[in-house]
Amino acid sequence: MQNISVRALRPGRPLLLVVALTLVATACGGTDDTAGTGATTEDVSETAGDATTPAETGTGDATTTPDATDTPDVTDTPDATDTPDATATAGAGGDHKIGYISLGDSVPFVKLVSDGIREEAxxxxxxxxxxxSEIDAAKALSCAQNLAVQGVEGVLNFQVFQDSSPEICSAYGGVPTIAIDITQPPCETVFMGANNREAGRMAGAALGEFVSNEFDCDYTAYVSLESTASGAANTDRMGGYREGFEEHCPITNERVLDGADRTDPALEQMSDLLTALPGDRIIVVAINEDGILGAIGAARTLGRENDLYYSGQGTDPSVWCEIKNNPNYIVSTAYFPERYGSIVVPAMMEILDGGTVxxxxYTEHELITAENIEEFYEVTNCG
Structure with a gap:
C-alpha cells in the first residue's frame, strides 16, 4: 500500500464546508459530440417492454432511481419519449460499430466515463x-434492444443492475462485451473498472490508521453507505473497507444503509440515523462520493458537522472542495473515470479485430487527501 500521510485532525477544528450537492443531468447525445469530425448523429427509440425498475437500488458507483420524470433528457430531441435514445456517432474511419450503455450520465462520475469513451471512440x-439507461432497469433493457437494432458488433456495458444482466445481454445478442465496474454475466468478455476489493481496502486502512492515531480506536459508530443491487462491486468494495479499517481498529456499532449511494437518499437516511445516534466520533464510509455528499448535507442540516468523519470512493469533481477544505473528510480512493475511455475503446477494438484481451x-487507484489532491487535480471555485 502506498504511504500517504493522513492529516492529524484535532477534534473541534472549525470546518470549511462547501458541499456540491447539485447533480448535473446530462443528455443522451448532442451536437458537441461530433463537432469537427464530419460525424453524423441518429436517434432511434424503441419501446422498453415490460421490464421493471427496482426502487432505490445500487450501482458500482451509483444507483437509486432519481427523482425525475420518465422522460430521458435528450439534447437534440426536445420531444423525447419514455424510452432512452440510442445516439449513433460516426467516427472518421467507421470500421466498427460499438454500443455503450451508460449507467446514468446524471451521475458526475459516470458523465466523466461517458465523455472519455466518446472522445476515444x-x-x-x-x-x-x-x-x-438513467439508472433504470427498464431503460437499460430498452438500450440493449436499441443497440441490437443498430447492429453493434460489441458493447461497453455500464448498466448497474447485475441481476438483470442475462436479460440485457440476450437483448443485444450476446455480442462481445466489456463490463464497466459492474460484472455482466453471461456475455462479459472482459471486466474493466475498479479493483474494488483493493480500492476499498486502501481507503479503509488509511481511515483506520487515522482513527487509531486520533482516537485510540474509541469511536461512536461505523456507518457504511452501500448499494447491494450492484452485486459483487458493493460486496468487494465495502468488504475491502472493513478489511482495511480492521488492520488498525475493530468495527464498532456498525450501521449499513442500503441504497445510500445517491445524494438525496443518503441525505434522508443519514438524517434519520443521526437523529437517533448521539456521539461525536461517527465514521462514515461510502461506495461512492454521492453518498458522502448526502451524509455531509445531513450533518450540516442537523448541526453535526464536527461529529462525522468521512471516506469515499471515486474522487470525482463533486467532492474535490470537500477533500481540500473539510477537515473531517479524511481520505478518498481515486478511480480517474476520465481515463476509462482510453482503456475500454482500444480493448474493444482489439477484440473485434480478432485479438485477445x-x-x-483495472483503473489506477490513488489515495487522495487534503495534502495531495492538488498533485492530481486543479481544485478551484471552492468559495
Missing amino acids: DAAGVDLVFCD EGPL
Whole structure:
C-alpha cells in the first residue's frame, strides 16, 4: 500500500464546508459530440417492454432511481419519449460499430466515463452508439434492444443492475462485451473498472490508521453507505473497507444503509440515523462520493458537522472542495473515470479485430487527501 500521510485532525477544528450537492443531468447525445469530425448523429427509440425498475437500488458507483420524470433528457430531441435514445456517432474511419450503455450520465462520475469513451471512440474512428439507461432497469433493457437494432458488433456495458444482466445481454445478442465496474454475466468478455476489493481496502486502512492515531480506536459508530443491487462491486468494495479499517481498529456499532449511494437518499437516511445516534466520533464510509455528499448535507442540516468523519470512493469533481477544505473528510480512493475511455475503446477494438484481451482491466487507484489532491487535480471555485 502506498504511504500517504493522513492529516492529524484535532477534534473541534472549525470546518470549511462547501458541499456540491447539485447533480448535473446530462443528455443522451448532442451536437458537441461530433463537432469537427464530419460525424453524423441518429436517434432511434424503441419501446422498453415490460421490464421493471427496482426502487432505490445500487450501482458500482451509483444507483437509486432519481427523482425525475420518465422522460430521458435528450439534447437534440426536445420531444423525447419514455424510452432512452440510442445516439449513433460516426467516427472518421467507421470500421466498427460499438454500443455503450451508460449507467446514468446524471451521475458526475459516470458523465466523466461517458465523455472519455466518446472522445476515444471519435479519435479511433469508430461508430459509437450511445444510450443512457438513467439508472433504470427498464431503460437499460430498452438500450440493449436499441443497440441490437443498430447492429453493434460489441458493447461497453455500464448498466448497474447485475441481476438483470442475462436479460440485457440476450437483448443485444450476446455480442462481445466489456463490463464497466459492474460484472455482466453471461456475455462479459472482459471486466474493466475498479479493483474494488483493493480500492476499498486502501481507503479503509488509511481511515483506520487515522482513527487509531486520533482516537485510540474509541469511536461512536461505523456507518457504511452501500448499494447491494450492484452485486459483487458493493460486496468487494465495502468488504475491502472493513478489511482495511480492521488492520488498525475493530468495527464498532456498525450501521449499513442500503441504497445510500445517491445524494438525496443518503441525505434522508443519514438524517434519520443521526437523529437517533448521539456521539461525536461517527465514521462514515461510502461506495461512492454521492453518498458522502448526502451524509455531509445531513450533518450540516442537523448541526453535526464536527461529529462525522468521512471516506469515499471515486474522487470525482463533486467532492474535490470537500477533500481540500473539510477537515473531517479524511481520505478518498481515486478511480480517474476520465481515463476509462482510453482503456475500454482500444480493448474493444482489439477484440473485434480478432485479438485477445486478458482481463481484468483495472483503473489506477490513488489515495487522495487534503495534502495531495492538488498533485492530481486543479481544485478551484471552492468559495
